[in-house]
Amino acid sequence: MGSNDDDARGIRIGDVHGSAFSIGGSGNTNTVHNGGGAQDRAPTAAELLEGVRELRAALVRLPRSAERSGLDAELDEAAEQLEGAEEIRPGLPARLRGALERWAPLVETLSAATALGGLLASLGG
Numbered sequence: 001m002g003s004n005d006d007d008a009r010g011i012r013i014g015d016v017h018g019s020a021f022s023i024g025g026s027g028n029t030n031t032v033h034n035g036g037g038a039q040d041r042a043p044t045a046a047e048l049l050e051g052v053r054e055l056r057a058a059l060v061r062l063p064r065s066a067e068r069s070g071l072d073a074e075l076d077e078a079a080e081q082l083e084g085a086e087e088i089r090p091g092l093p094a095r096l097r098g099a100l101e102r103w104a105p106l107v108e109t110l111s112a113a114t115a116l117g118g119l120l121a122s123l124g125g
Contacts, residue, residue, distance in 0.1 A: 043119045049082035051116040052096070058112040067106045074099040093123045 043051075056075050062068055078096055081089055097120050100113060107113035 042123050043088075045082050045085040045088050048088055048093075048096075048116075048119055048123075049079060049085075051112070051119045052079050052082065054112040055107070055110065055116050058110045059107075062106065065106075067103055071099060071103045071106060088123070093120050096120055 052075050056072065056079070059068055059072060059075075074095070078092060081092055096116070100107065100117055100120070
């Protein structure tokens with residue numbers, strides 16, 4: 001701990017079953033508990049769309065920046081693909097995971113990012 005490597009790691013979202021995970025930084029921590037029951041199934045396209053929309057709404061409270069614009073564009077594209085979809089298109093969860101990892105410093109204190117990360121983790125791969 002305390003080395004410069006800690007700052008360069010970023011966020012990795014993997015598979016979470018029957019446990020909790022936390023994303024945080026700058027003294028803020030957001031925790032998602034993933035228990036049994038309905039959480040054992042993969043989220044629907046509508047649930048993932050809701051998570052994307054919640055993160056977009058949370059981003060509005062952050063200062064405008066090139067990073068925020070980039071993440072906004074990624075989330076807009078994902079929302080377009082999810083609106084009215086019966087199934088989640090292959091590759092979309094990986095793209096969203098990549099966006100959360102790429103812009104981790106921007107979203108690390110947003111609980112909506114943690115919630116979306118939880119949905120993506122339950123999709124696996």
